[in-house]
Amino acid sequence: xxxxxxxxxxxxxxxxxxxxxxxxxxxxxxxxxxxxxxxxxxxxxxxxxxxxxxxxxxxxxxxxxxxxxxxxxxxxxxxxxxxxxxxxxxxxxxxxxxxxxxxxxxxxxxxxxxxxxxxxxxxxxxxxxxxxxxxxxxxxxxxxxxxxxxxxxxxxxxxxxxxxxxxxxxxxxxxxxxxxxxxxxxxxxxxxxxxxxxxxxxxxxxxxxxxxxxxxxxxxxxxxxxxxxxxxxxxxxxxxxxxxxxxxxxxx
Numbered sequence: 182x183x184x185x186x187x188x189x190x191x192x193x194x195x196x197x198x199x200x201x202x203x204x205x206x207x208x209x210x211x212x213x214x215x216x217x218x219x220x221x222x223x224x225x226x227x228x229x230x231x232x233x234x235x236x237x238x239x240x241x242x243x244x245x246x247x248x249x250x251x252x253x254x255x256x257x258x259x260x261x262x263x264x265x266x267x268x269x270x271x272x273x274x275x276x277x278x279x280x281x282x283x284x285x286x287x288x289x290x291x292x293x294x295x296x297x298x299x300x301x302x303x304x305x306x307x308x309x310x311x312x313x314x315x316x317x318x319x320x321x322x323x324x325x326x327x328x329x330x331x332x333x334x335x336x337x338x339x340x341x342x343x344x345x346x347x348x349x350x351x352x353x354x355x356x357x358x359x360x361x362x363x364x365x366x367x368x369x370x371x372x373x374x375x376x377x378x379x380x381x382x383x384x385x386x387x388x389x390x391x392x393x394x395x396x397x398x399x400x401x402x403x404x405x406x407x408x409x410x411x412x413x414x415x416x417x418x419x420x421x422x423x424x425x426x427x428x429x430x431x432x433x
Contacts, residue, residue, distance in 0.1 A: 216270040233259040239303050243273040265293045307363035318346040320374035328387050358386040360393040385425035
């Protein structure tokens with residue numbers, strides 16, 4: 182749900198002295214109840230249930246049902262320091278009630294998730310519990326392996342190892358493609374496997390995802406950088422970049 186990065190600050194943002202001793206001895210449910218009283222001081226405190234679940238990612242979910250609040254948190258966060266759970270409580274309850282929260286809560290949570298050992302655990306969990314669902318590389322009009330190989334030879338000297346490739350099950354117009362490093366897979370929206378879709382748009386989207394494979398996410402700053410300067414510079418080398426982007430704007 183939230184990814185973060187390392188930074189110069191500790192994720193344990195200093196707390197006021199009157200809260201410091203309390204927060205470290207509260208249960209997760211008690212933390213959520215305290216945060217709820219802070220955010221909704223004029224509202225009666227509802228029943229709040231907090232459970233840790235075996236999700237395939239560091240996801241957390243919150244919902245209101247029959248007047249009670251149900252919180253489900255990835256077991257990857259079970260045992261996280263209390264200030265991190267507190268930050269997550271502000272994030273989730275703020276989302277539930279559509280209330281703005283302090284940026285330091287997001288920052289604290291992101292820093293914790295981006296710790297090197299946590300990123301390693303998340304990646305291993307994704308591989309062990311998750312699976313990448315797609316329809317394989319051969320479509321009705323296009324073969325993704327052929328597209329990949331052509332781009333590999335033209336732009337990467339043929340040196341890029343081919344990941345798993347597949348068409349999405351859904352003809353998504355919003356998620357045109359994505360690279361999943363945990364499963365070493367590039368998935369392309371099936372909207373491009375259509376005779377009406379200009380081939381250059383498919384080639385550009387594949388090229389963009391290949392750049393994600395070539396240039397890993399930069400976690401060295403206060404916020405993770407998906408499109409690094411090197412990524413952007415390389416992307417500009419795509420021969421028909423402007424044309425492809427204009428065509429994508431008009432695609433269906």
